[in-house]
Amino acid sequence: MVDDTSGDLRLTGITKSYESFTAVDELDLTIPQGSFFALLGPSGCGKTTTLRMVAGLEEPTSGAIHIGNTDITNTKAYQRNVNTVFQSYALFPHLNIVDNVAFGLRRRGVKDHQAKAMEALELVELDGSARKKPGQLSGGMQQRVALARAIVNRPDVLLLDEPLGALDLKLRRQMQIELKRIQSEVGLTFVHVTHDQEEAMTMADTIAVMDGGRLQQVGDPATLYENPSSTFVANFLGQSNLLSATVIRVDNGSAVLDVRGVKLLIPPGLLPVGEKKVWLGVRPEKLRLVDGPLEGLNTLPGVVTDASFTGVATHYLVKMPWGQELTAVQQNDGMPRALTGATVTLAWDPHHGFALDASQDAHAGEDIEDIEAS
Amino acid sequence: MAAITSVKPGTVIRPPARKGRWTPYLLLLPGMLWLVVFFVVPTISLASQSLQTGSVDEGYVLTWNFQIYVDAVRQYLPHFTRSIGYAASATLLSLVLGYPLAYFMAQKAGRWKNVLLVLVIAPFFTNFLIRTLAWQIILTDTGWVTTFARWSHLTSALQWVGLTNNDQLMSSKFAVICGLTYNFLPFMVLPLYANLERLDHRLVEAAGDLYASAFETFRRVVWPLSLPGVVAGTLLTFIPAAGDFINSRLLGNTQTVMVGQVIDGQFLRVLDYPIAAALSFILMMTIVILVGLYVRRAGTEELV
Amino acid sequence: MTWIRKHLIGMAAMLVLTYLLIPNLVVVIFSFNKPNGRYNYEWTRFSTDAWLNPCGPPGLCQSVGLSLQVGLIASLVATVLGTMVAFALGRHRFRGRSATNLLIFMPMATPEVVMGSSLLTLFIAMGIPTGRTTILIAHILFCLSFVVVTVKARVASLDPRLEEAAADLFANALQTFTRVTLPLVAPGIAAGALLAFSLSFDDYIITNFNASPSSITFPMYVWGAAQRGTPVQINVIGTVMFLAALVLVATGQLVSNRRARAAA
Numbered sequence: 001m002v003d004d005t006s007g008d009l010r011l012t013g014i015t016k017s018y019e020s021f022t023a024v025d026e027l028d029l030t031i032p033q034g035s036f037f038a039l040l041g042p043s044g045c046g047k048t049t050t051l052r053m054v055a056g057l058e059e060p061t062s063g064a065i066h067i068g069n070t071d072i073t074n075t076k077a078y079q080r081n082v083n084t085v086f087q088s089y090a091l092f093p094h095l096n097i098v099d100n101v102a103f104g105l106r107r108r109g110v111k112d113h114q115a116k117a118m119e120a121l122e123l124v125e126l127d128g129s130a131r132k133k134p135g136q137l138s139g140g141m142q143q144r145v146a147l148a149r150a151i152v153n154r155p156d157v158l159l160l161d162e163p164l165g166a167l168d169l170k171l172r173r174q175m176q177i178e179l180k181r182i183q184s185e186v187g188l189t190f191v192h193v194t195h196d197q198e199e200a201m202t203m204a205d206t207i208a209v210m211d212g213g214r215l216q217q218v219g220d221p222a223t224l225y226e227n228p229s230s231t232f233v234a235n236f237l238g239q240s241n242l243l244s245a246t247v248i249r250v251d252n253g254s255a256v257l258d259v260r261g262v263k264l265l266i267p268p269g270l271l272p273v274g275e276k277k278v279w280l281g282v283r284p285e286k287l288r289l290v291d292g293p294l295e296g297l298n299t300l301p302g303v304v305t306d307a308s309f310t311g312v313a314t315h316y317l318v319k320m321p322w323g324q325e326l327t328a329v330q331q332n333d334g335m336p337r338a339l340t341g342a343t344v345t346l347a348w349d350p351h352h353g354f355a356l357d358a359s360q361d362a363h364a365g366e367d368i369e370d371i372e373a374s
Numbered sequence: 375m376a377a378i379t380s381v382k383p384g385t386v387i388r389p390p391a392r393k394g395r396w397t398p399y400l401l402l403l404p405g406m407l408w409l410v411v412f413f414v415v416p417t418i419s420l421a422s423q424s425l426q427t428g429s430v431d432e433g434y435v436l437t438w439n440f441q442i443y444v445d446a447v448r449q450y451l452p453h454f455t456r457s458i459g460y461a462a463s464a465t466l467l468s469l470v471l472g473y474p475l476a477y478f479m480a481q482k483a484g485r486w487k488n489v490l491l492v493l494v495i496a497p498f499f500t501n502f503l504i505r506t507l508a509w510q511i512i513l514t515d516t517g518w519v520t521t522f523a524r525w526s527h528l529t530s531a532l533q534w535v536g537l538t539n540n541d542q543l544m545s546s547k548f549a550v551i552c553g554l555t556y557n558f559l560p561f562m563v564l565p566l567y568a569n570l571e572r573l574d575h576r577l578v579e580a581a582g583d584l585y586a587s588a589f590e591t592f593r594r595v596v597w598p599l600s601l602p603g604v605v606a607g608t609l610l611t612f613i614p615a616a617g618d619f620i621n622s623r624l625l626g627n628t629q630t631v632m633v634g635q636v637i638d639g640q641f642l643r644v645l646d647y648p649i650a651a652a653l654s655f656i657l658m659m660t661i662v663i664l665v666g667l668y669v670r671r672a673g674t675e676e677l678v
Numbered sequence: 679m680t681w682i683r684k685h686l687i688g689m690a691a692m693l694v695l696t697y698l699l700i701p702n703l704v705v706v707i708f709s710f711n712k713p714n715g716r717y718n719y720e721w722t723r724f725s726t727d728a729w730l731n732p733c734g735p736p737g738l739c740q741s742v743g744l745s746l747q748v749g750l751i752a753s754l755v756a757t758v759l760g761t762m763v764a765f766a767l768g769r770h771r772f773r774g775r776s777a778t779n780l781l782i783f784m785p786m787a788t789p790e791v792v793m794g795s796s797l798l799t800l801f802i803a804m805g806i807p808t809g810r811t812t813i814l815i816a817h818i819l820f821c822l823s824f825v826v827v828t829v830k831a832r833v834a835s836l837d838p839r840l841e842e843a844a845a846d847l848f849a850n851a852l853q854t855f856t857r858v859t860l861p862l863v864a865p866g867i868a869a870g871a872l873l874a875f876s877l878s879f880d881d882y883i884i885t886n887f888n889a890s891p892s893s894i895t896f897p898m899y900v901w902g903a904a905q906r907g908t909p910v911q912i913n914v915i916g917t918v919m920f921l922a923a924l925v926l927v928a929t930g931q932l933v934s935n936r937r938a939r940a941a942a
Contacts, residue, residue, distance in 0.1 A: 617789020
């Protein structure tokens with residue numbers, strides 16, 4: 001067994017390549033001890049493979065994994081101080097609940113494994129079902145047992161492989177809050193793999209967005225959302241309107257961009273350095289429908305081609321003179337809603353925009369089906 | 375905020391995992407060795423024996439006597455055709471009788487499914503000789519069944535068709551086929567059941583929704599989907615039936631001798647090993663060809 | 679009329695089932711017969727003589743004993759060998775898979791006459807005298823494939839994630855096998871062993887080819903009796919076997935039903 005000197009989880013140059021393709025490509029990542037970290041990305045981006053390499057269930061083709069100062073790269077799964085909550089829960093059907101939870105403790109020869117297991121079950125509020133078999137529990141309950149089974153061992157790192165995927169919406173929301181609570185109570189490092197960006201943003205302190213085996217951006221949810229560093233992140237997290245723009249001049253307070261003849265502003269600090277052609281991005285919820293041009297705001301005229309009322313808000317599709325359709329989301333704050341066919345003006349505060357270099361694919365990260373299985 | 379380190383310490387490229395590369399072969403070894411030594415080798419030995427000449431007293435010499443196959447076929451062709459014929463009839467009957475039973479168990483039995491399964495399997499656990507002897511009791515000349523058959527002119531009908539020679543049910547072609555069907559019926563029912571159990575009932579409902587009658591639903595939906603089960607059941611019924619001789623020995627007469635009986639007799643009483651081996655080998659090859667045709671279509675994964 | 683149409687399949691099924699079970703019933707009934715002659719074909723009168731004196735006919739109980747012995751040893755060996763093969767087929771990738779599948783299948787598909795006779799030619803060629811050992815060898819042979827099929831089905835349905843979970847929870851390879859894999863495969867192995875035993879106990883044709891006058895198994899005794907004279911005790915043994923098997927299989931079903939119901 002490996003000495004459990006706890007510390008940060010460090011992945012250096014981790015690569016997993018197969019004959020025909022590379023699942024994970026030279027990944028460098030540090031996950032601070034005690035944080036709730038999310039690995040976010042579409043199916044096939046390599047996040048689950050990365051997780052399995054940390055767990056020891058897959059061997060990296062090259063690279064190293066450290067926990068604190070200890071190199072665990074060459075250790076077997078059962079030797080590592082890392083536990084996993086599997087997507088399918090993987091509860092042992094022939095053992096009852098408390099024996100399932102105590103499994104890891106018993107392998108390590110812990111003397112009071114029953115007591116500790118019951119403690120863990122109390123944490124997830126399932127101590128009443130201790131003697132039942134996994135088959136007798138609902139999906140949500142099984143998920144909590146899987147969590148207890150991993151947590152009870154107080155691992156250095158707790159890995160969660162899309163654990164909420166099989167739950168219905170309401171339960172999922174509940175469990176998101178639960179998991180956050182438990183994590184802060186117990187203080188373990190949680191690494192949560194998911195394709196659901198809302199889930200990642202709700203739960204995690206830090207998110208690493210992955211695509212095609214590579215890291216796209218790492219940061220806290222707000223930074224990632226408001227200042228995406230690539231079109232992929234801009235489109236994958238929420239929605240973005242991307243406008244093709246050329247930098248005309250940079251003044252002290254603002255940079256002026258030309259978008260199809262219209263002059264739009266953006267804080268110069270947000271421009272990618274040295275780029276003349278950029279994508280000017282703005283989030284749908286930052287756009288307001290106004291009557292006409294307003295001082296200090298960026299404005300664009302257009303025609304409403306679709307207005308969908310969802311109760312909380314109205315989603316508008318507004319067609320620009322050059323054909324591009326922008327998405328705008330207006331809160332249902334009592335203001336009159338625009339109808340399809342109406343001519344409107346979209347306005348936003350220049351500080352709410354972001355800019356990315358034009359060489360990136362504007363459609364990266366868009367419309368990726370949130371398919372459960374990867 | 376997490377820091378992305380750019381440090382790349384000396385990395386080592388690892389080859390793909392080779393854990394337990396020899397494990398499958400080690401696991402296979404004892405069992406497969408047993409099969410090779412006691413199944414494959416004897417088959418070769420059988421072929422070789424058929425091509426030898428000699429006798430028990432004088433010993434045998436491998437003379438590559440292929441003529442023996444010609445002799446065997448010429449002499450025993452009626453027995454071969456009879457065996458194939460009986461086996462085919464029994465298989466067909468098993469299919470006709472077994473399909474409703476399997477369908478009922480798989481789709482309509484609900485709670486009673488397991489009880490029925492037990493009832494279908496249970497006869498197996500009584501020695502099949504004893505059960506076949508029971509047929510002697512059932513079809514005996516003075517028994518109820520035969521009396522009823524005579525009264526209802528069933529025996530006359532059977533006589534007319536050639537399934538029985540005189541006013542008996544016993545010691546006749548009818549009895550032999552009856553016994554064969556009975557003995558191998560579970561071999562047809564069980565694979566059919568296994569297949570039909572996995573049939574999605576909603577497909578039947580969908581067919582009904584699309585205006586198909588019960589018969590059409592069967593013909594166009596249920597039957598095609600059950601074909602793998604039908605084929606499996608057919609193989610498992612026809613093959614042992616073709617080689618059987620217990621039924622014809624206990625329930626038949628001198629006109630119903632099947633090739634299995636001949637082989638048994640030649641090996642154990644007449645001690646004419648070469649011809650017995652030749653007959654055995656011909657039977658084996660027929661089976662191999664049939665199985666081969668099946669494997670061609672369906673591959674080997676479903677076999678085991 | 680519509681009632682018949684609706685229940686047509688059910689009625690047909692019941693008729694077929696009756697066809698399957700009547701001979702067993704006849705065996706049971708005729709174990710209580712006291713025939714006049716040597717053969718037990720016609721109902722004479724009710725009597726429990728045969729039940730009270732099951733080992734009356736000479737050689738009967740010895741043959742049962744031999745069958746039980748051979749059955750136990752053969753099913754044990756076949757189960758061990760067969761389980762190993764099933765594991766190899768069910769969870770490993772290896773070259774020669776098709777050939778292995780075919781070789782496992784062939785004994786199940788070969789007519790017993792052919793298998794028995796070819797084994798005999800082997801024993802003759804190698805000069806091995808027929809007797810208990812040759813019977814045992816033959817039985818292990820034909821039981822092997824059936825064990826493989828039964829166990830393999832169970833092994834293949836095992837969720838590989840469970841073994842990963844065990845490793846994740848600090849179980850090394852041996853512990854994973856004994857604490858997770860084996861308990862989950864055990865029902866399949868038990869079923870395979872049971873199947874092997876019943877095949878062995880029931881076999882006549884292959885045994886006949888490979889036996890000697892000093893080694894008579896129960897089926898061989900019955901066959902001989904069919905020529906010489908069928909003592910009623912044969913039906914007694916047949917009935918006992920039937921009831922024992924019924925009880926065993928029913929218990930097995932009840933246990934698995936209860937387990938399934940608890941998990942529902």
